[in-house]
Amino acid sequence: MREFNEIMPNLKDVSWRQEPKMFVDLLDERRNKSDVAWTFRTLNTVAPHKLPTGRQYSIHQIINAVLTNPRVVLLTESLASLRNVPVATLRNEARDMLNEMAGRPQLPTIRCLGVLVTKALKRILKRVCINQSYLLELKMQMGIEGVQYVYVPTHRSYLDFILVSYALFANDMAIPNIASGMDFYKMSVVGELLRKSGAFYMRRSFATDQLYKEVFRAYISCLVAHSERAIEFFIEGTRSRGQKSLAPKYGLLSMILEGLWKGDVADIRFVPISITYDRPLEELLFAYELLGVPKPPESTRGLFKSLSILQEPCAYGNVYMNVAPPISARQFFDLDTLSKGCLSPHSKIPSKVLTKLAYAIIDSHKDHTPLAPFNLIALLFNERVHTHPRRPYNLQTLLTDYRWLKEFFSRAMNCLINPGTSRPGSLQIDEDVKNEVLESLFIHRELLRLDANGELKLIERHQNQQACDPKKVKGHPLTKETMRLAVSAINITIYTNPSMAFLIKPAFIAVSVIEYSIARGSVFARYKLLRELLSTEFAFCSGDSLAIAEWEEGLALLVSEDCIRLENNVLFMGSNTRLFSLLQNLLLPFLVACYATCAVLHKWNDEMGEASERAILRNTQKEVEWQLLQGNEMFRYPYALSLDLYATTLASLVSMGIVSSSGRSPDTTYSSNKIRLHTLLEELDNFKIIRPSGSYLDIDLLPVTPVTIIPHAKL
Secondary structure: OHHHHHHHHHHHHHOOOOOOOEEEOOOOHHHHHHHHHHHHOOOEOOOOOOOHHOOOOOOHHHHHHOOOOHHHHHHHHHHHHHOOOOOOHHHHHHHHHHHHOOOOOOOOOHHHHHHHHHHHHHHHOOOEEHHHHHHHHHHHHHHHOOOOOEHHHHHHHHOOOHHHHHHHHOOOEEEEEEEHHHHHHHOHHHHHHHHOOEEEEEOOOOOOOHHHHHHHHHHHHHHHHHHHOOOOOOOOOOOOOOOOOOOOHHHHHHHHHHHHHHOOOOOOEEEEEEEEEEOOOHHHHHHHHHHHHOOOOOOOHHHHHHHHHOOOOOOOOOOEEEEOOOOOOOHOOOOHHHHHHHHHOOOOOHHHHHHHHHHHHHHHHHHOEEOOOHHHHHHHHHHHHOOOOOOEEHHHHHHHHHHHHHHHHHHHOOOOOOOOOOOOOOHOOOHHHHHHHHHHHOOOOOOEEEOOOOEEEEEEOHHHHOOOOOOOOOOOOHHHHHHHHHHHHHHHHHHHHHHHHHHHHHHHHHHHHOOOEEHHHHHHHHOOOOOOOOOOOOOOOOOOHHHHHHHHHHHHHHHHHOOOOOOOOEEEEEHHHHHHHHHHHHHHHHHHHHHHHHHHOOOOOHOOOOOOOHHHHHHHHHHHHHHHHHOHHHHHHHHHHOOOHHHHHHHHHHOOEEEEOOOOOOEEEEEHHHHHHHHHHHHHHHHHOOOOOOOOHOOOEEOOOOOOOOOOOOO
C-alpha cells in the first residue's frame, strides 16, 4: 500500500496535449516567466466599444451627465417639493449615491493586483483552461464593430469575476465595468481596490428608493452609451450554490437594454461565458448554506483568514472557461418596437423581449458548459449508491464506467470534458483515462477516497464548529445525526448538478415512464407537469412550443440510446437500463422536495402561523428530516433537505397560479389553492413507485483522516 501523496507527483508532471478547440492554459507560461514583467508589459488594448472622441466620457463626465439627466433632475425637484427641502439637498444626495456606486478604473492598480492575482492563481489552481482562439476572434470583431459588448459569465464562485478579468488582461482586452454587490463595497481597503479595478457597486434592493433607482438607471445608461469598456454582470444575480444554471434576474438586464431601446447604441452584444470548477473555493460552505447555515459575511478580516487556501499547492485543480458566441440584443426587437422606445421617453421594454433574451443567455450557458472529470465521477458514485450501496466501486470498475459515461457525453451530448488538459476522446488511451480519474480523486480526496480495501468511499465532512445559533439558521435546526449524513451527501450531489445542463430533458422523460409500456401522450403530460413544476429550479423558459421541442429532443436521445422503444405511440422500456436508471435516480431528490413543499402547503393552517417564505422553508425541511429519520422510502434523499429546492418550488407554484403571494420581500406571505394542491399531490403520487434499491443511508462514511491511501494503484 502506498500513500496517494507519494504516487501523485509523477501524475502532476504528465505533459497534456491541447484539444482541437484550442483550449489553452493561461497559467502555463506564467509558471516560467516573470509575473511583474508580464503585468507591467506594454498593452495594445482593443476597446470593446468603439466611440467617436466626443461620445467617449470620462468618469467625471459620466457623473455630470447623470446629475443633469432630465429624469434625475425632474425627480430631485419633485422629491424636494414633497419633502419640503431645498433642491440642492436632493442633488447632493444623488451625488453621494453616485460616489458610492461609480467605478474608477486605474491601470496602475489593475497591474499591481494582476501580480498578486497571478501568484495566487498559480498557487491554488493547476490550470485555467479557456478557448483562447475564439476569445481572440472576438477581440478582432470588437475592433471592427461599433457596438457595446456585455460579458455575462455564469456565477459559481467569488472567483468568477477575477478569472474573467484575468483572461481579458492576458489577451490585451480591456477590463470591463463590473457590477458588484455592496458586500464588497463595505470591505475596507478591498472595496476601493476593486473599484479601481473596474467594479461599480449596486445595492441588493432599491425598488422603494425612487432616487437611487433613477440615478442608478442613468448611470448604467451612460456606461452603455459613453464608456469604451464593456460591462460585466451576473444574470443569475447570485452564486449558484448548486453549481447549475439559475433562473435569470431582469433588473440590471433591463437597464442595460435601455441604451438600445432609446437608440443610444446600434446594438448590444451579450457574451455568455460558462465557467466550471474542478473544486470551487466555497465547496463545503455551499453544502452548509443549502442546509440553512448562513454564509460568513464578506469582510477584509475574513479575506485574510481565507488565505489559508494558499497552504497547499494546486489544491483546487483546474478551471474551465468556455466563451460562447455573442448574442445580439437587436434581433429580439422588431423595428416597430424600437421606434416606440425612441419616440416615447417613458415607454418600457416589453417583458417578453427581456424574458427571451435572458433565457437565450441562460441556454447558451447550458449548451457551452464544460464538465470536469469529477462531475462524471460524482454521477457514477451517486448512481452506485442508489443501485449497489453495499458494492462500492474499486479503481478498475470506476475506470470502466467512467470510460462509458465519458464516451456517452462526448458522443451523444457533444459535451466538452476536461478540455485543454488531455487528448480528444477518440484519441484518448487507457493511461490517459486512468491519470484523469486519479488526478480528479486526488483533488477531491477530502470528499471521496479509495480506502485500504481499494473501495471508493464517501468521507464524513461535517464540522461541529459549523454549528451556529439556531435563531440564525434559515431553515429548521437539523440534528447532528442528520448533518453528519447530509453535508457529505449534498457535497457530492452538488458535483452532479453541472451535468443537468445536458441530462435534465431526458431525465424528465425517464421518471415519467413509470411502467414497462405506457402511452406516449401520458408520458408527455407528466413531462409537461415536471417541466413546469421544476422550471425555476432548472431555469426553463415557459411556453408550450418550447416544451414540445424539448420533449422531442429528449425522446429522440432516449430512443437512440435504446433506453426507450417507441412503437405505435406506445413507449416501452429499452435494453439500456444503466443510463435509464442513472437519469431517474438523478432527478428523484428534486421530486421529493417538490412533493414535500406541496404537502406542507396543503396542510398549512392558521395554527402554523403566517405563511412567510422562511416559515414554509423551515416547516418543509423539518418534515423532510422527520421522514428521512423515520426511514420513509420516498424521503431517502439527503439532497431533498436543500432549502433552495423548496424556494424554487414555491416560485414555480406561484407562476402556475397554485400559490399566490402578497406583500414585498422579505415580508411576502403566501396562500394556496388547496384544491389544486390536492390534485397536484395526486399526480406526484404516480412517481412514488420509482424506488431505487439503496440510498445514502445505506453506506458507511469514512472518518476524516489526513492521509488518503490507494492500494494496488500503479501509474
